[in-house]
Amino acid sequence: xxxxxxxxxxxxxxxVRDPSEVSGEAVDAWVDGLAQAGIGTLMSCxxxxxxxxxxxxxxxxxxxxxxxxxxxxxxxxxxxxxxxxATRRWIESEKRLAELGVNFHERAFARCxxxxxxxxxxxxxxxxxxCNLPESPLLSSFYKDQRDRGLTRxxxxxxxxxxxxxxxxxxxxxxxxxxxxxxxxxxxxxxxLELDWMRFGWHFRIGREAEGxxxxxxxxxxxRRLCDAAAQREGHPVRLGCRVxxxxxxxxxxxxxxxxxxxxxxxDLVVPxxxxxxxxxxxxxxxxxxxxxxxxxxxAGGLEIRYQPCRGGWSxxxxxxxxxxxxxAVLAGGADYVYLFNYFAKGHLDNLWSPESxxxxxxxxRGLATLNKLPRRHGVTFRDIVAPGEPSGRLLPAExxxxxxxxxxxxxxxxxxxxxxxxxxxxxxxxxxAPGVRVNSVECPAPTREGKAVLLYPVPDAxxxxxxxxxxxxxxxxxxxxxxxxGAPEA
Amino acid sequence: xxxxxxxxxxxxxxxVRDPSEVSGEAVDAWVDGLAQAGIGTLMSCxxxxxxxxxxxxxxxxxxxxxxxxxxxxxxxxxxxxxxxxATRRWIESEKRLAELGVNFHERAFARCxxxxxxxxxxxxxxxxxxCNLPESPLLSSFYKDQRDRGLTRxxxxxxxxxxxxxxxxxxxxxxxxxxxxxxxxxxxxxxxLELDWMRFGWHFRIGREAEGxxxxxxxxxxxRRLCDAAAQREGHPVRLGCRVxxxxxxxxxxxxxxxxxxxxxxxDLVVPxxxxxxxxxxxxxxxxxxxxxxxxxxxAGGLEIRYQPCRGGWSxxxxxxxxxxxxxAVLAGGADYVYLFNYFAKGHLDNLWSPESxxxxxxxxRGLATLNKLPRRHGVTFRDIVAPGEPSGRLLPAExxxxxxxxxxxxxxxxxxxxxxxxxxxxxxxxxxAPGVRVNSVECPAPTREGKAVLLYPVPDAxxxxxxxxxxxxxxxxxxxxxxxxGAPEA
Numbered sequence: 002x003x004x005x006x007x008x009x010x011x012x013x014x015x016x017v018r019d020p021s022e023v024s025g026e027a028v029d030a031w032v033d034g035l036a037q038a039g040i041g042t043l044m045s046c047x048x049x050x051x052x053x054x055x056x057x058x059x060x061x062x063x064x065x066x067x068x069x070x071x072x073x074x075x076x077x078x079x080x081x082x083x084x085x086x087a088t089r090r091w092i093e094s095e096k097r098l099a100e101l102g103v104n105f106h107e108r109a110f111a112r113c114x115x116x117x118x119x120x121x122x123x124x125x126x127x128x129x130x131x132c133n134l135p136e137s138p139l140l141s142s143f144y145k146d147q148r149d150r151g152l153t154r155x156x157x158x159x160x161x162x163x164x165x166x167x168x169x170x171x172x173x174x175x176x177x178x179x180x181x182x183x184x185x186x187x188x189x190x191x192x193x194l195e196l197d198w199m200r201f202g203w204h205f206r207i208g209r210e211a212e213g214x215x216x217x218x219x220x221x222x223x224x225r226r227l228c229d230a231a232a233q234r235e236g237h238p239v240r241l242g243c244r245v246x247x248x249x250x251x252x253x254x255x256x257x258x259x260x261x262x263x264x265x266x267x268x269d270l271v272v273p274x275x276x277x278x279x280x281x282x283x284x285x286x287x288x289x290x291x292x293x294x295x296x297x298x299x300x301a302g303g304l305e306i307r308y309q310p311c312r313g314g315w316s317x318x319x320x321x322x323x324x325x326x327x328x329x330a331v332l333a334g335g336a337d338y339v340y341l342f343n344y345f346a347k348g349h350l351d352n353l354w355s356p357e358s359x360x361x362x363x364x365x366x367r368g369l370a371t372l373n374k375l376p377r378r379h380g381v382t383f384r385d386i387v388a389p390g391e392p393s394g395r396l397l398p399a400e401x402x403x404x405x406x407x408x409x410x411x412x413x414x415x416x417x418x419x420x421x422x423x424x425x426x427x428x429x430x431x432x433x434x435a436p437g438v439r440v441n442s443v444e445c446p447a448p449t450r451e452g453k454a455v456l457l458y459p460v461p462d463a464x465x466x467x468x469x470x471x472x473x474x475x476x477x478x479x480x481x482x483x484x485x486x487x488g489a490p491e492a
Numbered sequence: 493x494x495x496x497x498x499x500x501x502x503x504x505x506x507x508v509r510d511p512s513e514v515s516g517e518a519v520d521a522w523v524d525g526l527a528q529a530g531i532g533t534l535m536s537c538x539x540x541x542x543x544x545x546x547x548x549x550x551x552x553x554x555x556x557x558x559x560x561x562x563x564x565x566x567x568x569x570x571x572x573x574x575x576x577x578a579t580r581r582w583i584e585s586e587k588r589l590a591e592l593g594v595n596f597h598e599r600a601f602a603r604c605x606x607x608x609x610x611x612x613x614x615x616x617x618x619x620x621x622x623c624n625l626p627e628s629p630l631l632s633s634f635y636k637d638q639r640d641r642g643l644t645r646x647x648x649x650x651x652x653x654x655x656x657x658x659x660x661x662x663x664x665x666x667x668x669x670x671x672x673x674x675x676x677x678x679x680x681x682x683x684x685l686e687l688d689w690m691r692f693g694w695h696f697r698i699g700r701e702a703e704g705x706x707x708x709x710x711x712x713x714x715x716r717r718l719c720d721a722a723a724q725r726e727g728h729p730v731r732l733g734c735r736v737x738x739x740x741x742x743x744x745x746x747x748x749x750x751x752x753x754x755x756x757x758x759x760d761l762v763v764p765x766x767x768x769x770x771x772x773x774x775x776x777x778x779x780x781x782x783x784x785x786x787x788x789x790x791x792a793g794g795l796e797i798r799y800q801p802c803r804g805g806w807s808x809x810x811x812x813x814x815x816x817x818x819x820x821a822v823l824a825g826g827a828d829y830v831y832l833f834n835y836f837a838k839g840h841l842d843n844l845w846s847p848e849s850x851x852x853x854x855x856x857x858r859g860l861a862t863l864n865k866l867p868r869r870h871g872v873t874f875r876d877i878v879a880p881g882e883p884s885g886r887l888l889p890a891e892x893x894x895x896x897x898x899x900x901x902x903x904x905x906x907x908x909x910x911x912x913x914x915x916x917x918x919x920x921x922x923x924x925x926a927p928g929v930r931v932n933s934v935e936c937p938a939p940t941r942e943g944k945a946v947l948l949y950p951v952p953d954a955x956x957x958x959x960x961x962x963x964x965x966x967x968x969x970x971x972x973x974x975x976x977x978x979g980a981p982e983a
Contacts, residue, residue: 157930158894207896208932208955208962250776254898254960260782285741288779291751295786383883390898390962392874392885403649405698407745407881441699442648464699469745471699471881 002119002240002270003041004338005328005366006301008197011046011053011125013345014105015094016087023098025108032112034346039364041338042119044195044242045106047185049128050141054106055099058180060141063096079134092138110190121193121242122185125200126178127169129162143177154206162201169204169256170213175220182224186231186239193240193269194228196221198257199303199386202246202276205256207389214256218267225267242270244303244340246386247284249273249292254388260289263298272340274303278312278385280319281305282327283409286334299338302331306343306350310424310482311397312383320353321362325377326487329411332369333468339366369412374490378422379410379470381483398426399480403473406483410470418488419460421445421472426479427454436476440464454478457486493610493731493761494532495829496819496857497792499688502537502544502616504836505596506585507578514585516594523603525837530855532829533610535686535733536597538676540619541632545597546590549671551632554587570625583629601681612684612733613676616691617669618660620653634668645697653692660695660747661704666711673715677722677730684731684760685719687712689748690794690877693737693767696747698880705747709758716758733761735794735831737877738775740764740783745879751780754789763831765794769803769876771810772796773818774900777825790829793822797834797841801915801973802888803874811844812853816868817978820902823860824959830857860903865981869913870901870961872974889917890971894964897974901961909979910951912936912963917970918945927967931955948977 014031015023035043052059065076072085080088098105110120131137132144147153147167155164167174186194198204205213225241232239245259246252252259252273259271273289275281286302293300304327309316319327328339344350346359354362365371383395396406421440425433432453438445443464448456470485505522506514526534543550556567563576571579589596601611622628623635638644638658646655658665677685689695696704715732722730736750737743743750743764750762764780766772777793784791795818800807810818819830835841837850845853856862874886887897912931916924923944929936934955939947961976 155933157933157935206933207930207964208898208957208960211957211959249779249782253778260779264782264785287744288740288751288783291740291755291783292779294755388898389964390887390896392887394883394885396881396883405881407699407879439648439698442646442697444648466699466702468702469699473698473880 002299002338003367004301005040005363006042006044006338006340007035007040007344008044008123008340008342009046010343011049012091013348015053015098016091017347018094019090020093020097023094024101025103028103028105028108029112032109032116032118036116036118038346038360039367040118041367042121043109043113044121044123045109046123046125046197047106048181049125049130049200050139050144052181053095054104056181056184058184061095061099062092062138066092066096066138068093068096075136076138079136088138104188107189110188110192114190119192120190121195121240122188122191123195123197124178124181124185125197127166127204128200129166132162132165147174154203163203166201166203168206169217170206170209175216179220179223183227186227191231191235191239192237193242194224195242195244196224197244199244199246199274199276202255202257202386210254210256210388214253214258217256218258218262221262221267240269241267242272243268244272244274247273247275247281247303247384249285249288251386251388251391254391260292263293263296266296268298270299270301272301272303274340274342275305275384276386277305277307279305279307279309279316279382280323280327281384282330282379282382284331284334286331286336290335300336301338301340302334302336303340303342304328304331304344308380308382310380310382312395314398314481318349318353320378321358322376322378323380324362325365325372325375326379328366329369329372329377330379330409332372333411334409373412376489377487379408379485381406381408397481397483399476401477401479403475404480406472406474408470408485409468410485410487411468413465413467414487415465417490419465420486421458421460422482422484422486423456423458423474423476423480424482425454425456425476426481433478436474436480439473441466441471493790493829494858495792496531496854497533497535497829497831498526498531498835499535499614499831499833500537501834502540503582504839506544506589507582508838509585510581511584511588514589515592516599519594519596519599520603523600523607523609527607527609529837529851530858531609532858533612534600534604535612535614536600537614537616537688538597539672540616540621540691541630541635543672544586545595547672547675549675552586552590553629554583557583557587557629559584559587566627567629570627579629595679598680601679601683605681610683611681612686612731613679613682614686614688615669615672615676616688618657618695619691620657623653623656638665645694654694657692657694659697660708661697661700666707670711670714674718677718682722682726682730683728684733685715686733686735687715688735690735690737690765690767693746693877701745701747701879705744705749708747709749709753712753712758731760732758733763734759735763735765738764738766738772738875740776740779742877742879742882745882751783754784754787757787759789761790761792763792763794765831765833766796766875767877768796768798770796770798770800770807770873771814771818772875773821773870773873775822775825777822777827781826791827792829792831793825793827794831794833795819795822795835799871799873801871801873803876803886805889805972809840809844811869812849813867813869814871815853816856816863816866817870819857820860820863820868821870821900823863824902825900864903867980868978870899870976872897872899888972888974890967892968892970894966895971897963897965899961899976900959901976901978902959904956904958905978906956908981910956911977912949912951913973913975913977914947914949914965914967914971915973916945916947916967917972924969927965927971930964932957932962
């Protein structure tokens with residue numbers, strides 16, 4: 002395997018293209034773009050609740066779509082009217098490629114092989130987009146039947162999408178997904194199958210995760226055998242991977258004991274990752290590495306695309322500098338690869354990433370030496386995937402007084418500009434007093450300001466450290482953002 | 493090795509006896525009491541800041557004590573006057589045993605051997621009792637010199653005892669302790685040495701823990717070689733153990749990477765444990781077990797003696813039922829042994845534990861089968877050992893609304909009375925409304941009350957589960973205590 006690993010979701014390729022633009026050649030050109038960005042392994046997602054290719058065993062996005070029908074046909078009737086044209090275009094793009102006789106994934110795999118890019122399929126094991134709507138192009142008949150019969154995970158309480166997840170404790174759910182697994186493993190050229198347990202990460206009734214985890218492990222044993230059979234057919238290994246919650250104990254408590262799967266030899270790749278609200282800069286990668294020692298299983302650390310310091314607060318997309326920081330922490334912590342989720346060249350990154358910075362940043366993620374040549378930022382965020390009843394500790398916002406922040410910052414940034422950024426909550430445009438700051442016990446000089454409430458403290462050389470940075474701040478105002486800002490090395 | 497493992501602190505034996513009562517025979521009788529309570533391994537603590545035996549390399553408790561001197565002699569002058577008589581008695585007891593030519597530990601080890609009890613010495617690696625006093629019988633000259641020269645861990649801020657800890661990043665600190673290690677390893681009959689890194693658990697300057705951890709690992713390599721040399725002399729293994737923070741990542745972030753020490757073959761026993769404020773019922777034992785797989789290192793889970801659901805709130809000593817619950821979680825999670833700290837037969841347990849319950853509970857801790865015959869309680873508490881800058885998640889107190897609590901509860905308590913206890917915050921003796929409660933997704937019937945604010949919900953059989961219990965409570969009042977109360981099996 003090679004990194005970085007790139008997850009292509011089930012819809013992006015189709016939703017940014019007009020039906021007239023999709024073709025086998027368009028798939029090839031898209032893979033060429035991945036190669037240009039230095040991607041080492043592709044995880045090509047085949048589904049959310051429905052398949053994005055002409056499946057014989059699952060509904061597809063267009064199964065219940067009538068191209069001649071009106072905008073209020075049943076499949077579209079519950080969408081916001083303004084989103085209907087884009088939705089139709091997207092569905093028709095998927096339909097069109099299938100009608101051309103092209104399986105998106107097999108075509109991509111073949112092109113990947115030409116570039117030396119690893120060719121994996123990825124299955125979302127419990128996707129829940131739109132699951133609170135009575136109908137949507139995202140919903141499968143299977144899902145709606147389970148939901149409408151009250152068989153979801155938390156049927157006794159209305160909540161968010163995760164409460165409405167399928168209950169993997171039910172045999173029909175496990176069978177439903179096994180049908181898809183069998184079909185996907187028949188794809189020509191497949192080199193690996195990823196079970197994406199993080200879309201979404203809650204699969205069992207509350208309090209039934211431990212026994213659910215045993216069912217899941219047994220189910221994965223069956224998938225492992227199917228992978229081995231596919232490998233016989235293909236004449237090369239067909240590996241098995243999984244995306245799981247960022248923390249080993251959380252993963253285990255949610256029934257996704259990736260470390261145990263690795264130790265049993267069931268999986269070849271484990272990807273701890275946050276869910277979605279924010280990239281997690283401080284995953285316990287070293288603990289994962291320790292758990293996988295003595296196995297043949299590789300470890301990748303998952304980067305998400307949102308950046309949110311305070312839960313429910315201000316958020317943005319990850320910048321190239323933040324992505325470089327998160328990726329550095331993953332590799333410095335001992336992971337074999339960086340794994341990118343939702344890092345599409347077009348779309349939501351357009352404003353923050355130039356095409357050049359996209360290629361430069363992603364291609365540097367192949368290793369620590371190349372990453373360490375980029376400027377980077379490490380931000381304090383929070384864990385957005387915890388088990389029900391697990392405490393979720395958060396550092397931000399930090400109340401007035403002494404606050405301490407610890408963050409993994411990778412190799413000691415010797416000979417580079419290093420600053421600590423603090424953003425304070427400022428009432429009515431007031432200019433809050435600058436907190437006193439120490440980094441790794443060393444006092445920092447007075448900060449400069451970016452506007453009124455963002456302070457940048459120069460970090461003295463004597464404070465620099467390997468692997469982690471600890472910031473002590475004594476503030477009269479609430480602190481709402483904390484970053485370690487590391488400049489590019491001098492040329 | 494056998495469990496349970498029992499830590500005898502440096503002072504208890506002496507402080508509960510008059511100087512006229514200490515003797516080699518008294519030590520024997522005390523060990524006989526451990527045997528009667530079913531203790532499998534003794535960790536006999538040799539020191540806090542000073543040695544409790546006639547050391548040639550460290551000060552002892554009585555080095556600077558003048559038996560003929562007044563109550564305001566320098567060593568005692570900063571104590572509260574009412575505590576001076578008991579302090580003098582205790583110092584004189586230690587002195588007396590030494591004058592009789594008895595080394596407490598060697599004598600205890602010999603008696604342990606007769607009973608088949610494992611005979612280990614334990615060294616507190618950074619004890620800090622009284623460290624904010626200018627002088628006290630607990631303080632060593634070495635410590636005061638370091639402190640008074642501003643060389644402690646956090647010299648720039650006044651804080652609690654942990655801020656005043658010795659800085660293990662300093663060579664003279666490591667050398668100071670190495671002298672004691674060498675002497676203790678010369679004790680006749682020693683079968684193991686414990687490095688107690690949890691008295692107290694903070695050893696490095698803030699932000700310097702990672703590089704400090706490397707120094708510590710190197711230091712432990714030297715101790716390992718000394719253990720091997722002692723084993724040659726004794727003609728049997730001399731094992732090495734360590735007490736470390738309850739969570740692997742926290743331990744690592746504080747420079748105490750017990751899992752790495754085990755994987756390098758440096759230690760034979762790792763004991764994750766809370767610090768002191770409260771017993772921790774929910775330690776990630778399974779993660780520790782995974783990290784130690786493939787090593788020859790044993791795993792014990794540490795029980796402390798205090799029980800405190802809300803940090804800074806009401807607390808009590810652990811009851812026999814709570815201790816049985818915490819021990820059950822440790823063994824069910826995969827630990828080899830239960831480890832008891834501060835569980836003395838006399839003193840602070842007098843009011844809660846009868847002599848019979850003490851023997852019954854401790855002796856049952858040798859294994860899950862025997863423990864599972866006792867009534868037990870599992871309580872929601874918090875982690876009292878985290879790294880500076882690490883978020884410390886807490887479940888209690890829980891604010892009004894829906895709260896979820898998850899707790900490790902060991903083997904499914906089939907055929908036994910099972911209840912969930914909720915204690916609510918009640919203003920002015922009011923009787924708060926009973927929250928609606930589900931256990932493992934199953935709704936519980938109406939509760940009974942113990943007084944006004946403590947509610948006991950019967951748990952339906954259908955809700956019982958193995959290993960973990962999850963409680964969902966919708967409450968109009970704050971919740972301040974949560975327990976799973978499991979009755980004895982029917983005879």
